[in-house]
Amino acid sequence: MTELPERPAETVAPKYDFAHAEPAWQAAWDKAGCFTAVDVPTGDKPKYYVLEMFPYPSGKIHMGHVRNYTLGDVVARYKRARGFDVLHPMGWDAFGLPAENAARQRKTDPASWTYENIATMRGELKRMGLSLDWSREFATCDPEYYGQQQQLFLDFWAAGLVERKQSAVNWDPVDNTVLANEQVIDGRGWLSGALVERKILSQWFLKITDFAPDLLAGLADLPRWPERVKLMQENWIGRSEGAEVTFPLVGADAGITVYTTRPDTLFGMSFLAIAPEHPVARTLAESNAAVAAFVADCASQGTSEAAIETAEKKGFDTGLKVVNPFNGETFPVWIANFVLMEYGTGAIFGCPCGDQRDLDFARKYNLPVPVVVSPTAGEVPEIGNKALDGDGFIVNSGFLDGMTTKAAKGAAIAKLEELGAGKSVVNWRLRDWGISRQRYWGCPIPVIHCAACGPVAETKLPLVLPKDVSFDKPGNPLDHHPHWKHVTCPKCGGKATRETDTFDTFIDSSWYFARFTAPKSATPTNMAAVNHWLPVDQYVGGIEHAILHLLYARFFTRAMRQTGHLAVGEPFAGLFTQGMVTHESYKDADGNWLYPEEVTKHADGRATTEDGREVTVGRIEKMSKSKRNTVDPGVIIERFGADAARWFVLSDNPPERDVEWTETGAQGAFRFVQRLYRIAETIAGEPKVAMPAVFEGEAKKLRQLTHRSIAAVTEALETFAFNVAVARAYELLGALVGDRPADAALLWARREAIEILARLVSPMIPHVAEAANMLLNPGAALVAMQPWPEPEPALLVKDELTVAVQVNGKLKGTITIAAGTDAAVAVAIAKAAVAGALKGQTIVKEIYVAGRIVNFVVKP
RNA sequence: GCGGGUGUGGCGGAAUGGUAGACGCACCGGACUUAAAAUCCGUUGGGCCCUAGGCCCGUGGGGGUUCAACUCCCCCCACCCGCACCA
16 A cells, blocks of 8 residues: 655644645555556456547647646546556647757757657656556657558558649748648748738648548447537538530530539539630640639638638639520630539539628629529529529529429439530549648658659658758758758669658548557557557547548548558447646736736726736637737646646536636645545544445435435536536535534444545546545555446435426426325325416316426316 | 538536536635635526415527437527638
8 A cells, every 4th residue: 555645743733734645545556557458368357348539749748738638537437447458648739830940940850859748748647647548658750669650551552542643732932931821821831921811832642541431330320429529521522413514615625624513503604714724724824824823813812711711802814705505505714712622623613692601702703694593483683792502493594494403403414414515523522632741740651762763662661750951941941952852762772752742640640540549569550459449449539530630530440441450340339529728817907928927806896917017807718829818727736736627627617618727726726636535534533333224314415415416416527518417526525514413324434435425536536536435445456447336226216306397387386295106196286386376267177297397278 | 603511608618308507717705815816615507475385487599209308309599610812
């Protein structure tokens, strides 16, 4: 048994000394090896894999991490108590842009910066008392990890899941470097301030679209994922049924093919629009300066979809004409900035009456707006500035007239096929995953470019990043390196160059959960381990990853299965998405952001700086360094303890919602921890009596509350309603304050209650739970190794019921009846109780919902 | 622009279609103390008649379904998140 340090003698009031106790209990768990899992277990316990999204080592942990890892830890500890063999690992998502930025600013190198941050953050996480198996820790920037990742890539390549094609990037023409979307501020490079251009590069892609149908279908097999996340994924994958229609160009042999989900509105065509990157636009630009200028203008928009779709609609009439196969009329071909090259064919036919964007465009350029859809059959509505994009009936459309829009889609496609002008097509919004990044601090792409052989796989893995790089000039240091990229071709032995791009860091996080099952394996995975532990039973992380990370991980799992690296279908069987941690933000009179500790709040609601300058209290928003509204968990843990910090992030708010960090909330959590310990200490000092044969009165009530609490906390933990579990703990503890009872039965019931309470809160505040347990039962096993308490069914049964009595649905009073009383009796008592309200009324109907409510429907 | 979400007292929130506001915070009152802190006890949605007690209103707004709606349906408003090179 662990010896706790003695409480300092000068402390007058008994006080739980978390600063000494918490590290001592952490050492005790370590020594007992409570949290270590084996790669391939031989026992017969059921497995449970709990995983939280691993952190980026940015410097220090933040409150979002505290929340995320506490949530996961509650699950891990609870499942362990329920008899599961739990795997709960931790690692570091260590590649990424911030390390390069730090390297540029601080003249350090990304590797040392990253590993120093990891050391700091590991210490902070350990101080939280998380039940992690630290023996499995790795960072994605460890060559042992990314070398295996390079192997996976080569296997994917051999399996045909990789291809090279062109794609657009944000280009800073001053710094001559590729910019990430977040480095583009209002269309300008964040450092140079230069207007950003779109530039086309040849890049590597993973063929995630090959799996689009399966990624969509697989969502149906994920009952323990939030509906909204599945819905977002479904929309992102974006299966749509429509048609490809080819419009012949007037005076040419060629045509332009568009994809449309609304072939029913083809008679409502007003124009045809193509993306600025469309081959037709590019060809025109070569010989036409005006076209070239317009295309260049569109290229200054940035590459993000939001930027493209919210920009003011702009178009350029190319002078080209196309023919509508349905009515033979000719229409102009425009280049339009809101048409996305990545979706469909990069060309649309414009039907202003049925599509808002087309209508906005038509109004701006005075194009006709033929009306072909009507909400009511047979009528032709007026179109103002609002398109009729819902379902309805087709009008003014020849052979489609009178059909519903739905029926007309089928009829139009059949006609297109008959005319040889188009065909039915299933289209996906999902695009192939571009994985090339022109950066240093990432996993090197293990490919060598040979003039004779083309791209060739690197044979010596891991292909390690060179350390002697310079960040003195913009662009990719790997590309500037004096000799790293100059190699010989592994195939022909001729001169060749290395690929200097690195992988998108999303790749690193797309399979780490698999690597955790056997982190030292000489191959990417150990089949026995990975197939035993996967899928992750409970994954916990931020809602901001609802689409990309989760989709990429689901894709990787499929690609790894296809290449023989694992045998499961889905990576995460259960998913929980937590909300953000927020805080008030503060600004001084000059508009500078202030840290919370720089602000003093006054009783009258005013806020000032220490030297009395006025402070504006801003919105409550996501904690971020730039707004300075952060609270350092390290400071909080030092002041209040790990348990208090954990209790706070679990209290009050449902975990899926945002939580606002408040000082008073933290103090409240601290008080609870202290109070729990104090009451445990009091009860431990009371006489230990034998279990009485009968419990009556207060003692029985307390036992009922204790066992109802077991049931309630258990249910709350099972459903991630941790705030409700916290409330139930407060309730039970509240029943234990007060003086030592004289009654032996009550003494026994009190001791039972506090012992059970310590175990019920142990997944949430494990340190003080151990401390209380030791006080009450010196020499007992660690709470971390004890099974979960079971309620006694007899104590969950209520012997009397409170029933609400309503007249016409309005509450008039309550009655208490013995359990098992039949409906007639209950109604009769209820009637007597509200006799006044029923006087002079005729009872039309009596409703009795057993044990809950009686409702009299009356009329005068 | 597209996609997803949220909205309940002074605040965070609770509530299988069945007593709205559990539990916490804050506030106020009381006990203890030389005092403070800590601790313990108690009150607190709004309005009205008023002292017993009772009545009315109340879950972003407006409709609807139902004996009964925070909960289900329709419309609207406000705010938040994501949009493929931030992680």
